[in-house]
Amino acid sequence: YQDWRRAVRSIHDVPGYRHVFGPHSFLLVRRIRYLCTGSFTPWLKKHDDFAQYDSDIISGEITGARTRFPKPLDAYEGINVYGHNIVGTEADEWKRHRKITAPSFSERNNRLVWDETIGIVQELCEDVWGGKDHVVENIVDVTIPLALFVIGAAGFGRQMSWKADLNVSHGHTMPFKDALHVISVELWIKALLPSWFVEWAPIPRIRAFRTAYTELERYMIEMIEERRGSEKKEQRYDLFTSLLDANEEESDGITKLSDSEVMGNIFVFLIAGHETTAHTLAFTFILLALYQDQQEILYQHIKSVVPDGKLPSYEDMGKLTQCYAVILEALRMYPPVCLIPKTTAEDTTLHTCNMAGEPIAIPCPAGTGIGVHIAGLHYNPRYWKDPYAFNPSRFLEDWPRDAFLPFSGGARSCLGRRFSEMEAVAALTYIITRYRVEVKEEPQFAAETFEQRKERLLTCKTAITLYPAKAPLVFKRR
Numbered sequence: 001y002q003d004w005r006r007a008v009r010s011i012h013d014v015p016g017y018r019h020v021f022g023p024h025s026f027l028l029v030r031r032i033r034y035l036c037t038g039s040f041t042p043w044l045k046k047h048d049d050f051a052q053y054d055s056d057i058i059s060g061e062i063t064g065a066r067t068r069f070p071k072p073l074d075a076y077e078g079i080n081v082y083g084h085n086i087v088g089t090e091a092d093e094w095k096r097h098r099k100i101t102a103p104s105f106s107e108r109n110n111r112l113v114w115d116e117t118i119g120i121v122q123e124l125c126e127d128v129w130g131g132k133d134h135v136v137e138n139i140v141d142v143t144i145p146l147a148l149f150v151i152g153a154a155g156f157g158r159q160m161s162w163k164a165d166l167n168v169s170h171g172h173t174m175p176f177k178d179a180l181h182v183i184s185v186e187l188w189i190k191a192l193l194p195s196w197f198v199e200w201a202p203i204p205r206i207r208a209f210r211t212a213y214t215e216l217e218r219y220m221i222e223m224i225e226e227r228r229g230s231e232k233k234e235q236r237y238d239l240f241t242s243l244l245d246a247n248e249e250e251s252d253g254i255t256k257l258s259d260s261e262v263m264g265n266i267f268v269f270l271i272a273g274h275e276t277t278a279h280t281l282a283f284t285f286i287l288l289a290l291y292q293d294q295q296e297i298l299y300q301h302i303k304s305v306v307p308d309g310k311l312p313s314y315e316d317m318g319k320l321t322q323c324y325a326v327i328l329e330a331l332r333m334y335p336p337v338c339l340i341p342k343t344t345a346e347d348t349t350l351h352t353c354n355m356a357g358e359p360i361a362i363p364c365p366a367g368t369g370i371g372v373h374i375a376g377l378h379y380n381p382r383y384w385k386d387p388y389a390f391n392p393s394r395f396l397e398d399w400p401r402d403a404f405l406p407f408s409g410g411a412r413s414c415l416g417r418r419f420s421e422m423e424a425v426a427a428l429t430y431i432i433t434r435y436r437v438e439v440k441e442e443p444q445f446a447a448e449t450f451e452q453r454k455e456r457l458l459t460c461k462t463a464i465t466l467y468p469a470k471a472p473l474v475f476k477r478r
């Protein structure tokens with residue numbers, strides 16, 4: 001209570017609304033006046049709250065000072081379900097995880113991501129879709145397995161096929177992809193409910209979570225055992241290899257990872273490494289289906305870089321500037337992570353300004369919860385002209401780096417950024433060369449306007465990350 005009184009006193013004249021529960025109370029999704037900010041509100045409001053209270057956003061100051069603004073670890077408890085890992089730790093423990101895992105995100109791994117992605121989309125287009133037109137009832141039904149197969153192959157050396165791995169693997173009761181999906185959507189169950197309740201509750205949703213939890217654990221143990229028992233000792237460039245090496249020996253004075261830490265990191269690589277990219281690709285396809293003129297620009301650009309009939313190569317990546325710009329614009333408009341939680345390690349003052357540029361000082365006592373408001377930043381008209389317009393070419397000019405934080409920033413920025421960029425550009429290049437993406441025509445929506453259609457397809461939901469609720473698209477063979 002004393003802390004609360006102190007916090008209220010300290011912010012007495014700072015512009016903004018006052019609620020008892022902040023945006024991190026993620027069971028309270030919608031805003032209720034005086035009671036809760038609502039965890040989904042930062043996305044729904046984007047920059048509007050800042051405009052209303054005439055205040056700008058400070059982000060670089062927070063992401064750039066890791067020790068002054070650490071992660072609030074209690075908010076990350078859920079991510080440590082299988083063991084401590086790089087995402088759910090702080091200070092020296094985090095440094096150790098980062099030191100061990102960072103080198104595996106190498107140039108060689110990027111190349112592997114590219115090649116594996118091309119192979120996976122090629123199998124999708126030619127074998128699964130048979131080179132013919134294909135209707136997708138919900139675009140995430142394609143992008144989720146696609147991203148999962150890429151992280152499986154380039155992250156864990158686990159080859160998965162569109163046909164085989166959609167079924168239950170031998171000895172399991174749930175397919176790998178379903179187990180991972182249930183855990184990523186329902187992680188709050190483990191984080192918020194008491195263990196005895198989760199173990200016991202005869203509620204179907206919790207029962208499904210229990211099955212998924214045990215199944216995923218078994219899949220991960222199998223992956224470790226399979227790799228350890230593998231005869232082949234050739235050099236590998238997937239992420240898994242470095243985790244297992246770090247489990248076996250101490251190097252450069254860094255204490256080795258325990259078995260549970262290996263599991264913890266496998267889990268976060270799987271979660272962080274597939275949903276985010278899958279949803280980015282899904283939003284990209286929806287935007288291109290809506291904005292056919294932009295799709296045509298992209299198609300012509302790809303044709304000018306990749307000769308007819310050739311597969312796009314890793315060396316083409318640097319030349320595929322329009323493709324990269326489309327991905328960045330999708331990430332600006334639909335950042336998978338809309339709010340990044342931080343806290344203050346000591347009493348401090350944040351410095352920002354109003355929209356006229358006049359300074360505002362915000363006192364923050366130690367332990368204050370802070371949210372780096374990515375959606376607010378990405379829709380701030382001070383940095384982005386006409387922020388609601390889908391305009392990839394803004395990323396072909398000089399653009400404001402500090403106002404673009406889909407991957408966070410500073411020391412705790414995303415380790416997999418290049419991994420996901422390689423994957424997204426390779427997949428988009430291959431598919432757009434061969435298919436034109438359109439919105440599926442349905443009789444019940446025949447009379448809708450462009451704006452209504454846009455709203456229908458781009459309605460979002462959020463679990464760990466932001467995703468499109470339901471977007472039916474058609475891929476038409478060129």
Ligand code: HEM
Nearest residue numbers: 272273276277280336337406407408412414415416419420
């Ligand atoms: C579009 C794709 C992606 C987006 C938007 C994204 C976004 C982010 C964000 C916002 C953070 C900071 C989270 C926080 O502070 O709590 C983060 C951290 C991280 N991401 Fe990503 N990510 C993406 C893809 C990936 C991929 C493909 C991988 C791995 C294969 C990955 C691995 C990580 C890891 C390991 C961290 C923790 C870094 C640290 O704390 O030192 N991410 N990512």
